[in-house]
Amino acid sequence: MNRLRQHIEEITTINDEEFESIKTFFTHKNVRKNQFLLHEGDDVQFEFLVLEGIYKVFYLDENGKEHIVQFAKKNWWMTDYSGFFKQKKSTMFVECLSDGEVLCLTLEGREKLAAEFHTMEHFFRVKLTNGYVALQDRIRLLLSSTPQQRYEEFSKLYPDLMLQIPKKYIAEYLGVSRETLSRLYSNTK
Amino acid sequence: MNRLRQHIEEITTINDEEFESIKTFFTHKNVRKNQFLLHEGDDVQFEFLVLEGIYKVFYLDENGKEHIVQFAKKNWWMTDYSGFFKQKKSTMFVECLSDGEVLCLTLEGREKLAAEFHTMEHFFRVKLTNGYVALQDRIRLLLSSTPQQRYEEFSKLYPDLMLQIPKKYIAEYLGVSRETLSRLYSNTK
Numbered sequence: 001m002n003r004l005r006q007h008i009e010e011i012t013t014i015n016d017e018e019f020e021s022i023k024t025f026f027t028h029k030n031v032r033k034n035q036f037l038l039h040e041g042d043d044v045q046f047e048f049l050v051l052e053g054i055y056k057v058f059y060l061d062e063n064g065k066e067h068i069v070q071f072a073k074k075n076w077w078m079t080d081y082s083g084f085f086k087q088k089k090s091t092m093f094v095e096c097l098s099d100g101e102v103l104c105l106t107l108e109g110r111e112k113l114a115a116e117f118h119t120m121e122h123f124f125r126v127k128l129t130n131g132y133v134a135l136q137d138r139i140r141l142l143l144s145s146t147p148q149q150r151y152e153e154f155s156k157l158y159p160d161l162m163l164q165i166p167k168k169y170i171a172e173y174l175g176v177s178r179e180t181l182s183r184l185y186s187n188t189k
Numbered sequence: 190m191n192r193l194r195q196h197i198e199e200i201t202t203i204n205d206e207e208f209e210s211i212k213t214f215f216t217h218k219n220v221r222k223n224q225f226l227l228h229e230g231d232d233v234q235f236e237f238l239v240l241e242g243i244y245k246v247f248y249l250d251e252n253g254k255e256h257i258v259q260f261a262k263k264n265w266w267m268t269d270y271s272g273f274f275k276q277k278k279s280t281m282f283v284e285c286l287s288d289g290e291v292l293c294l295t296l297e298g299r300e301k302l303a304a305e306f307h308t309m310e311h312f313f314r315v316k317l318t319n320g321y322v323a324l325q326d327r328i329r330l331l332l333s334s335t336p337q338q339r340y341e342e343f344s345k346l347y348p349d350l351m352l353q354i355p356k357k358y359i360a361e362y363l364g365v366s367r368e369t370l371s372r373l374y375s376n377t378k
Contacts, residue, residue, distance in 0.1 A: 059329065059333075061333040065333070067329070067332045067333050069325065069328060069329065069332075081321060081322050081325055082322045082325060082326060085318055085319075085322055086322070114311065114314065115311075118307040118310060121307060121310045121311055121314055122303065122304075122310055124314055125303065125310055125313055125314040125317060128314060128317040128318060128321055129274055129317060131321055132270060132317055132320055132321050132324065133270050133271045133274055133275070135321065135324035135325060135328065136258065136270055136271060136324060137271060138328060139258060139324065139327060139328060139331065140248065140256070140258065142328065142331045142332070143256045143258075143331070143364060144250040144254070144256050175332060
């Protein structure tokens with residue numbers, strides 16, 4: 001749970017007593033490679049904070065084609081947010097691409113934390129702000145960029161993910177074919 | 190300023206004394222049709238809360254092609270969020286499509302409001318949560334849907350915007366050609 005405290009204290013300050021109470025809202029879970037934390041159709045019980053591992057959040061369109069909405073790594077939060085916040089069934093899958101560990105937080109727990117501790121309300125607001133800006137940037141990329149620009153932007157933003165995630169998933173995330181991605185990879189070597 | 194109070198109280202409760210202080214953070218501005226609240230290259234001084242009017246937030250790609258990131262109507266918030274939160278120059282334009290009124294809030298004001306009033310921190314968190322979910326839904330639409338699905342989704346979500354916004358802007362927002370959009374319109378009549 002020390003990792004949780006460090007993560008929170010990157011944004012706000014909490015004292016020992018507060019942290020003793022805050023940590024009771026989280027449950028720890030070990031995950032194996034290829035294990036699913038969430039399936040389409042599940043109740044979205046949890047938001048997950050990644051302690052270890054690499055994850056992909058994706059959905060299947062009506063033709064069964066997979067689309068990756070986000071990747072997640074250490075200190076990132078993930079879930080099907082639409083399902084989580086509206087307490088509806090999940091339309092997404094969350095899969096672990098390596099062995100890992102996560103902390104799980106329910107919506108009820110999240111709301112209680114935010115109501116009880118102004119610092120935690122602040123923490124969640126800052127996290128959402130960053131997430132909002134990242135999604136707006138992603139929309140811009142999807143609307144206007146060429147495959148090459150998307151690839152360059154992604155490598156600049158996430159050099160570590162470039163090394164850790166299979167190329168086929170990166171291609172899917174960027175909305176480009178694997179052939180195009182391979183060509184871009186070899187051009188930058 | 191009563192409209193501001195009503196808007197805040199849709200989410201949280203504030204008393205008279207709190208509101209007297211909260212409202213001092215906002216400045217009122219009248220806008221004319223086709224007036225710009227923000228240009229590419231400007232400092233992003235404000236986030237805007239729409240009191241009246243219809244707005245579009247857009248950017249120009251390197252070929253000078255316009256891409257609409259969001260529309261905004263009464264009670265919606267808008268700006269170039271990346272520029273606003275990171276205090277960088279704007280990469281977007283905000284244009285009023287009709288006469289209107291907005292309230293303007295600086296980042297400094299926003300942060301002070303959130304720090305001083307737990308209720309306002311809560312208000313902004315809830316607003317961001319809704320915005321985050323809407324952007325995630327938009328990414329899904331862009332990633333997988335046919336023009337027809339995008340059109341249907343947009344008409345379901347924003348029947349009022351369908352009536353108030355010129356078709357060419359809706360086509361642009363959905364990333365479809367005007368011809369395709371006209372075909373979809375006539376199919377649904």
